[in-house]
Amino acid sequence: MDDARRLTREDAAYVARLARLELTEEELDTYADQLAAVLEHAAQVAALDTGGVVPTAHPLPLENVLRPDEPRPSLDRDEVLAAAPAVEDRRFRVPRVLGESP
């Protein structure tokens, strides 16, 4: 990693797009500065010699958990759909996914 590299406003805009956040111009400026400060602190981790160290993703050794494939009650469909912002024909309704941009 290049130590001189500092997170820019353009980086922040790119990350916001990846994260589906429609940030304001002011937010982009603020977050670029704040993230750069946190990443500078994190650089002490990036600089450590970890040759041969195995990464830990989880405190427990995770294994697949299996159960018999038997029918059993699930969440109530009407109760679940009642929490949705928009519903049609007992399904979630969303705006257009494909097609021309407006």
Add this chain to the structure above:
Amino acid sequence: MTTGAAGAWAGASAIATEVRSGGRSAASVVEEHLAAIAVLDGELHAFLTVLADQARADAAAVDAAVAAGEDPGPLAGVPVALKDNLCTRGVPTTCSSRILEHWRPPYDATVVGRLRAAGAVVVGKTNLDEFAMGSSTENSAFGPTRNPYDLARVPGGSSGGSAVAVAAGLAALALGSDTGGSIRQPASFCGVVGMKPTYGTVSRYGLVAFASSLDQIGPFARSVADAALLHDVVAGHDPMDSTSLDRPAPATAAAAAGEGVEGLRIGLLAEFVEDVDPSVAGAVRAGAEALAAAGASVEEVSVPQLHFGLPAYYLIAPAEASSNLARYDGVRYGLRVDAPDVEAMNRATREAGFGPEVKRRIMLGTYALSAGYYDAYYGQAQKVRTLIIAAFDDAYRRFDALIGATAPSTAFPIGAKVDDPLQMYLSDVCTIPSNLAGHPAMSVPFGADAGGLPIGVQVLAPALGEATMLRVAGALEVAAPALAAPALAAPGAGATR
């Protein structure tokens, strides 16, 4: 206040014993607590939702069971508060976020079902930093919670509402969640006991996810014994959580009942004494002396790898959060802000629904996971996590438990750190390593600073070392200097401490 009712200040064990024996009605217990909430919570703002009607109905059911000769359970009639990131069926569960403001979950968290089965009475849902991201409960979309010892100061966070509910006598017990110290740090700031159990011992089913490899649910109480009582009720294997340990959780109540610390080897963590406020360091050293006087062998130990816990955590936790919070897309539940196409709808919804700290962590996590930076940040942080676990393992070859500060300071003023995220993050420096390792740790009140603000001493133990941890905590509790009741608290406050 002069109602003379010390009842609202009674501990959970005492309440359950009286209610089970018919000596006192659950209805009277819940009325006392609802009255205290009505008088005090306007200023404290510990609660986002008070479940008065439901609590009265649950208490009546407990009383009916007792009258019928049945045993309602070990928490019979005990008022419990729930952090508002624990799902309650049909009852708002907001995570202090606009994006979930009107959401009513279609199911109960496993811990909620276990509480009810044990006879507990849920009195309400408590305030938190949005999605549990924060150390002061100031990052709530619904306003901050105030510290009952000084209303101008924060209660800590993220489980600040739960800590205050117990500290001020609005509930006998509360559940919180601890991802980087979110139970222990507010417990320290509010003068109560707070415990983060071993990862996997308490089901996370129905706990709204923040950082799944770090999140654990745990108890707040006004005594070590009451914390153990609540933990034993909610702990245990749950098939609904794939990370739930498939083995019996260590029973802690018996250990807390006073085996003492004779013969235990306890390490005083140099890193958690050196870089903290002098008043906090003094309390930790006094705690160490008290343990030695009680028969433990206490020795200072340095574990320098702990310094890397904070920077590693602030890469790992946001990375997991950015992934977990992708689910808030305006499709299935929660807020939707309309837009012509689905991606614009996702973006507008998330911009309107998330507060500044949540956006900051999503940005940080997305960056740490993005192409070109993954190895340098996230991958490297995961390796540091391995180094920290190995360093703890090494220390636990020589010690049965470790002690240190819970937080580097006592409660700080509201507004003091909101504009400087890194300074806010530093208040978790002593609590984060236990989350990275998946180990149990707890905070026990041990005196106050010159201004009367509570100080917590932290006890750390290896995985599934809860029994030993509770023995040490119990010994600290016995030796702790008297702590004055909060300035703002339920009637009878101070009667028992």
